[in-house]
Amino acid sequence: MIEYRNLRVALLGAGSVGAQVVAQLQKHGDELASRVGAGLELVGVAVRDIDAPRTAEIPRELLTTDAESLILGADIVIELIGGIEPARTLIMQALTSGADVVTANKALIATHGPELFAMAEQVGAQLYYEAAVAGAIPIIRPLRDSLAGDHVQRILGIVNGTTNFILDRMDTEGQSLEDALATATELGYAEADPTADIEAYDAAQKAAILASLAFHTTVPIESVYREGITAITAAQVEAARSAGYVIKLLAICERVTDAEGIDGVSARVYPALVPRTHPLAAVHGAKNAVFVEAEAAGDLMFYGAGAGGIETASAVLGDLVSAARRHVVGGPGVAESTNSDLPILPIGSVTTRYHITLLVNDRTGVLATIAALFSDHGVSVETVVQTVGAPSDDGTPAPATLVIGTHEASEAALAATVTALSSIDTVRSVTSVLRVEGS
Amino acid sequence: MIEYRNLRVALLGAGSVGAQVVAQLQKHGDELASRVGAGLELVGVAVRDIDAPRTAEIPRELLTTDAESLILGADIVIELIGGIEPARTLIMQALTSGADVVTANKALIATHGPELFAMAEQVGAQLYYEAAVAGAIPIIRPLRDSLAGDHVQRILGIVNGTTNFILDRMDTEGQSLEDALATATELGYAEADPTADIEAYDAAQKAAILASLAFHTTVPIESVYREGITAITAAQVEAARSAGYVIKLLAICERVTDAEGIDGVSARVYPALVPRTHPLAAVHGAKNAVFVEAEAAGDLMFYGAGAGGIETASAVLGDLVSAARRHVVGGPGVAESTNSDLPILPIGSVTTRYHITLLVNDRTGVLATIAALFSDHGVSVETVVQTVGAPSDDGTPAPATLVIGTHEASEAALAATVTALSSIDTVRSVTSVLRVEGS
Numbered sequence: 001m002i003e004y005r006n007l008r009v010a011l012l013g014a015g016s017v018g019a020q021v022v023a024q025l026q027k028h029g030d031e032l033a034s035r036v037g038a039g040l041e042l043v044g045v046a047v048r049d050i051d052a053p054r055t056a057e058i059p060r061e062l063l064t065t066d067a068e069s070l071i072l073g074a075d076i077v078i079e080l081i082g083g084i085e086p087a088r089t090l091i092m093q094a095l096t097s098g099a100d101v102v103t104a105n106k107a108l109i110a111t112h113g114p115e116l117f118a119m120a121e122q123v124g125a126q127l128y129y130e131a132a133v134a135g136a137i138p139i140i141r142p143l144r145d146s147l148a149g150d151h152v153q154r155i156l157g158i159v160n161g162t163t164n165f166i167l168d169r170m171d172t173e174g175q176s177l178e179d180a181l182a183t184a185t186e187l188g189y190a191e192a193d194p195t196a197d198i199e200a201y202d203a204a205q206k207a208a209i210l211a212s213l214a215f216h217t218t219v220p221i222e223s224v225y226r227e228g229i230t231a232i233t234a235a236q237v238e239a240a241r242s243a244g245y246v247i248k249l250l251a252i253c254e255r256v257t258d259a260e261g262i263d264g265v266s267a268r269v270y271p272a273l274v275p276r277t278h279p280l281a282a283v284h285g286a287k288n289a290v291f292v293e294a295e296a297a298g299d300l301m302f303y304g305a306g307a308g309g310i311e312t313a314s315a316v317l318g319d320l321v322s323a324a325r326r327h328v329v330g331g332p333g334v335a336e337s338t339n340s341d342l343p344i345l346p347i348g349s350v351t352t353r354y355h356i357t358l359l360v361n362d363r364t365g366v367l368a369t370i371a372a373l374f375s376d377h378g379v380s381v382e383t384v385v386q387t388v389g390a391p392s393d394d395g396t397p398a399p400a401t402l403v404i405g406t407h408e409a410s411e412a413a414l415a416a417t418v419t420a421l422s423s424i425d426t427v428r429s430v431t432s433v434l435r436v437e438g439s
Numbered sequence: 440m441i442e443y444r445n446l447r448v449a450l451l452g453a454g455s456v457g458a459q460v461v462a463q464l465q466k467h468g469d470e471l472a473s474r475v476g477a478g479l480e481l482v483g484v485a486v487r488d489i490d491a492p493r494t495a496e497i498p499r500e501l502l503t504t505d506a507e508s509l510i511l512g513a514d515i516v517i518e519l520i521g522g523i524e525p526a527r528t529l530i531m532q533a534l535t536s537g538a539d540v541v542t543a544n545k546a547l548i549a550t551h552g553p554e555l556f557a558m559a560e561q562v563g564a565q566l567y568y569e570a571a572v573a574g575a576i577p578i579i580r581p582l583r584d585s586l587a588g589d590h591v592q593r594i595l596g597i598v599n600g601t602t603n604f605i606l607d608r609m610d611t612e613g614q615s616l617e618d619a620l621a622t623a624t625e626l627g628y629a630e631a632d633p634t635a636d637i638e639a640y641d642a643a644q645k646a647a648i649l650a651s652l653a654f655h656t657t658v659p660i661e662s663v664y665r666e667g668i669t670a671i672t673a674a675q676v677e678a679a680r681s682a683g684y685v686i687k688l689l690a691i692c693e694r695v696t697d698a699e700g701i702d703g704v705s706a707r708v709y710p711a712l713v714p715r716t717h718p719l720a721a722v723h724g725a726k727n728a729v730f731v732e733a734e735a736a737g738d739l740m741f742y743g744a745g746a747g748g749i750e751t752a753s754a755v756l757g758d759l760v761s762a763a764r765r766h767v768v769g770g771p772g773v774a775e776s777t778n779s780d781l782p783i784l785p786i787g788s789v790t791t792r793y794h795i796t797l798l799v800n801d802r803t804g805v806l807a808t809i810a811a812l813f814s815d816h817g818v819s820v821e822t823v824v825q826t827v828g829a830p831s832d833d834g835t836p837a838p839a840t841l842v843i844g845t846h847e848a849s850e851a852a853l854a855a856t857v858t859a860l861s862s863i864d865t866v867r868s869v870t871s872v873l874r875v876e877g878s
Contacts, residue, residue, distance in 0.1 A: 223783045341656075344658055351695070438719055
């Protein structure tokens with residue numbers, strides 16, 4: 001094992017995301033170290049109460065209630081406390097001490113972002129917040145970097161999983177808002193007090209962050225127009241369906257020109273009718289998606305999990321690696337770390353599912369013969385669909401078409417099966433072999 | 440206007456992407472300068488033939504046939520020549536001279552990536568290639584940075600627009616492969632010689648790049664298993680449809696364990712059956728999408744335009760801004776440049792379309808009254824759907840439901856219209872006001 005110098009990482013907060021960050025660091029620490037070119041040493045986890053039940057998974061020697069001392073010894077501070085205070089003061093202390101900061105705190109970025117970014121710039125530190133919007137979906141970095149040479153015209157975002165789950169249930173199951181909310185609560189998609197979600201305070205914070213980033217300006221949270229979903233009725237959802245629409249809670253950030261010809265930006269959140277043909281209409285359950293319309297790039301969409309402990313931890317750890325690479329090389333880091341020693345396996349080693357279409361003589365026992373042949377080659381049959389054609393004019397029986405769907409099998413086994421099929425009498429031809437992916 | 444020091448940018452190649460890079464730099468140069476903190480001065484465009492017709496849009500004084508001299512004076516070199524030579528030699532020269540390089544050259548990255556990355560690392564320069572895979576879609580940066588703390592399990596990519604267009608036509612229009620290819624050629628989605636696309640050489644290069652990046656290893660192009668779409672028949676497409684699938688050409692990069700228990704990676708390209716419920720099944724026409732399955736993040740999808748001059752230019756310019764920011768601050772750059780002076784406009788300034796549902800007394804002339812009211816408030820009606828209920832038991836006529844769809848109108852005009860509607864006799868109630876977005 002290669003020895004690296006260690007970067008000292010302090011974690012503030014040990015909720016569901018924090019616990020996953022610790023778990024992933026323990027599981028993949030060596031791999032991350034090789035990607036960064038330095039070890040990532042978790043030097044401590046600051047919590048309010050060391051004996052709280054949710055800290056049980058974290059090694060006890062890492063726990064401390066003294067966040068301020070922990071910060072002083074850290075190269076990188078991860079803030080997962082949430083809310084405004086003490087998160088704001090602790091992040092300011094971390095930046096002041098020269099540490100880079102990674103946060104998932106949307107409320108804080110939406111309300112105190114400019115102050116925090118100014119401090120980071122002043123001291124030459126970086127503040128990363130990919131996890132603050134749309135959980136695991138990379139959207140901050142694409143907007144900040146990938147689209148930095150483009151001109152974003154509009155963003156339509158489904159950025160709150162709870163309300164998307166509720167509206168999706170109303171649409172697909174015909175539930176009332178109350179019933180859909182009850183289901184969401186039961187399944188853990190809604191909190192005991194769902195106000196922040198259903199009244200769209202959460203989505204409004206994300207709209208403020210996205211608009212600020214997309215338009216290179218500061219959009220204060222107070223200027224985001226906000227309507228929640230509480231007034232949406234089953235009748236509206238049904239009427240929308242009949243008219244070819246689905247109702248989605250959208251965070252909208254847009255360049256607009258007002259009646260006096262003044263160019264400006266608008267950030268707003270409300271339930272809206274979205275045409276069923278629009279890519280956002282296909283975003284179901286608690287998933288999030290951000291649809292971006294840019295002058296040169298055209299339409300882009302970023303889709304994935306918008307919340308969840310382990311999903312959000314992915315975004316936090318991505319930021320942690322970015323921050324760590326910056327410490328190591330003083331730049332964006334080694335772009336192409338080829339430090340994995342995974343061999344490249346040939347196609348024969350790959351397993352997938354197959355649909356094989358055969359033209360066979362429609363005789364008694366043909367299916368048994370063919371099934372035995374698959375079995376002999378270690379390929380398990382999942383489905384068989386047989387279609388018999390009309391006999392020809394001279395009375396010759398028509399061949400039957402068999403479509404055989406397999407369970408997972410290796411390419412090697414499948415190839416051997418197909419070769420064997422081609423050589424038996426009852427099979428007139430193998431007309432199609434296709435792999436099934438994405439199931 | 441603020442004066443910045445200039446970074447010298449050299450462009451190699453002036454095809455459809457290059458011409459758009461020049462146009463965008465001319466159009467948005469000041470805006471990009473404010474995002475970077477330095478001017479981006481295009482010092483020259485190297486072409487093979489100064490009098491070629493496609494260079495006509497580029498200012499003549501920028502054109503040169505001497506790429507080597509142009510490179511020597513540049514801070515950042517953009518390579519859009521394509522192919523292996525002279526692109527490879529010129530990029531090596533640029534890196535050796537200390538310039539950062541931006542390229543859209545998938546063939547070169549797939550075949551000579553390791554050599555180029557090694558040179559960049561040796562001299563401390565950066566090599567950016569977001570435009571090499573999936574055109575305008577940010578996928579390189581998300582894989583390299585956002586998912587750097589995660590463990591990618593599998594990538595399923597629709598990364599070739601030509602073949603997706605052809606397969607989509609076969610699926611939606613029932614066309615044969617030949618006819619769909621002819622349509623693609625006619626509409627400019629396929630080149631005169633479509634071999635690189637339909638035989639999946641193009642997709643295989645992208646698979647090699649994505650697999651190398653996702654698995655932190657080097658996957659040579661020769662190790663990518665490749666099948667094109669030329670054997671796909673209308674009958675197969677139809678059979679797939681009946682079975683609930685759609686055929687897509689997929690670039691698949693996967694962590695696999697072979698029969699001997701050896702962990703490795705597989706990169707392969709072939710037409711596969713994709714369940715119609717999978718997000719990739721909804722990727723139509725020449726669009727691209729990359730579906731990523733990661734251990735912590737779960738399923739992510741990145742969707743957008745995979746080709747096109749202006750779309751690909753967006754990715755090139757994003758890389759250019761990243762490279763330029765690095766020159767200015769020696770790091771990933773100022774994350775939050777709030778240098779735009781766009782005002783934040785109130786919701787009243789926003790225009791959108793609306794669906795307004797009214798319960799009205801079903802009397803002669805009610806529609807005329809309501810239409811006049813909309814018109815008086817400057818709101819143009821696009822559609823009216825009227826539903827009349829059954830009369831009640833005592834013979835009272837039932838109220839009618841009117842759903843009025845409007846053209847674009849301002850929130851202010853709409854609000855005034857709704858207030859006025861509520862105050863007239865024939866309107867019993869305004870039961871729903873919803874905005875239409877994403878159309």
